[in-house]
Amino acid sequence: MSKKFQSELVTTKDGSHTLRIKGHDEQYHSMNGALQESMHVFLNRGFGFFEPTPDPLHILEVGLGTGLNALLTARMAVEKNIKVVYQALEPYPLTLRVLEKLNYPQLFAEPWAETAYHHIHSAPTNTYSDFCGLFYMRSVHEKVQDVVLEKNKHHLVYFDAFGPDTQPEMWSEQIFEKLYGSMRGGGVLVTYSAKGAVRRALKAAGFQVEKLPGPPGKREMTRALKTV
Numbered sequence: 001m002s003k004k005f006q007s008e009l010v011t012t013k014d015g016s017h018t019l020r021i022k023g024h025d026e027q028y029h030s031m032n033g034a035l036q037e038s039m040h041v042f043l044n045r046g047f048g049f050f051e052p053t054p055d056p057l058h059i060l061e062v063g064l065g066t067g068l069n070a071l072l073t074a075r076m077a078v079e080k081n082i083k084v085v086y087q088a089l090e091p092y093p094l095t096l097r098v099l100e101k102l103n104y105p106q107l108f109a110e111p112w113a114e115t116a117y118h119h120i121h122s123a124p125t126n127t128y129s130d131f132c133g134l135f136y137m138r139s140v141h142e143k144v145q146d147v148v149l150e151k152n153k154h155h156l157v158y159f160d161a162f163g164p165d166t167q168p169e170m171w172s173e174q175i176f177e178k179l180y181g182s183m184r185g186g187g188v189l190v191t192y193s194a195k196g197a198v199r200r201a202l203k204a205a206g207f208q209v210e211k212l213p214g215p216p217g218k219r220e221m222t223r224a225l226k227t228v
């Protein structure tokens with residue numbers, strides 16, 4: 001399963017690692033800073049959108065990949081002392097050999113980061129397992145196109161697919177409609193892409209779409225709201 005995208009380790013501008021896809025001009029994160037990008041797009045503009053934060057907060061991630069977004073989210077759950085229920089989709093899970101080389105747990109001051117990272121990558125498929133009573137996670141090894149999603153469940157969707165040039169099929173109105181159906185009214189989907197075609201597909205799926213300043217090195221990103 002991990003064979004679809006062959007990757008190599010690279011260091012981004014903020015010192016955090018990412019993976020580059022061999023044969024494509026594509027990485028798992030921005031080369032301007034993987035950690036900065038994840039914090040900005042998914043945590044600050046996604047998780048941070050909810051004030052006060054619903055407890056529990058239901059999150060769906062499309063593309064677990066290295067687990068950086070999940071690790072940052074676990075830290076936020078602990079900091080805010082709120083329960084997070086996190087469902088991650090990943091049809092091509094990375095091998096332990098690749099994951100062990102990434103420097104993410106070392107970037108955290110929290111002594112439990114290593115344990116949390118291990119927890120994230122060993123999360124079960126059929127049930128949620130918890131980390132310190134606050135971060136409940138399951139990891140589903142299916143494509144977003146194939147998975148059956150519960151309706152009106154998620155407050156927040158982290159849409160972190162490879163870019164539209166590498167995986168155009170991921171950025172379709174049909175997929176956004178499916179995600180819209182899985183979200184509650186008042187919920188948001190955040191993504192790093194601000195392409196016109198992506199925004200149009202989100203609008204056609206029913207979202208109210210907002211352009212926001214992007215992370216360092218990127219002018220804009222997108223946040224899409226399910227209003228009803």
Ligand SMILES: C[S@@+](CC[C@H](N)C(=O)[O-])C[C@H]1O[C@@H](n2cnc3c(N)ncnc32)[C@H](O)[C@@H]1O
Pocket residue numbers: 005027028029062063064065066067068069070089090091092093142143144145160161162163170
């Ligand atoms: C940009 S990378 C993910 C970055 C990830 N959130 C992280 O922090 O490492 C895109 C991810 O989407 C996954 N992916 C590819 N096709 C998918 C599909 N059809 N459904 C869900 N995820 C998919 C890839 O395997 C990859 O892990």
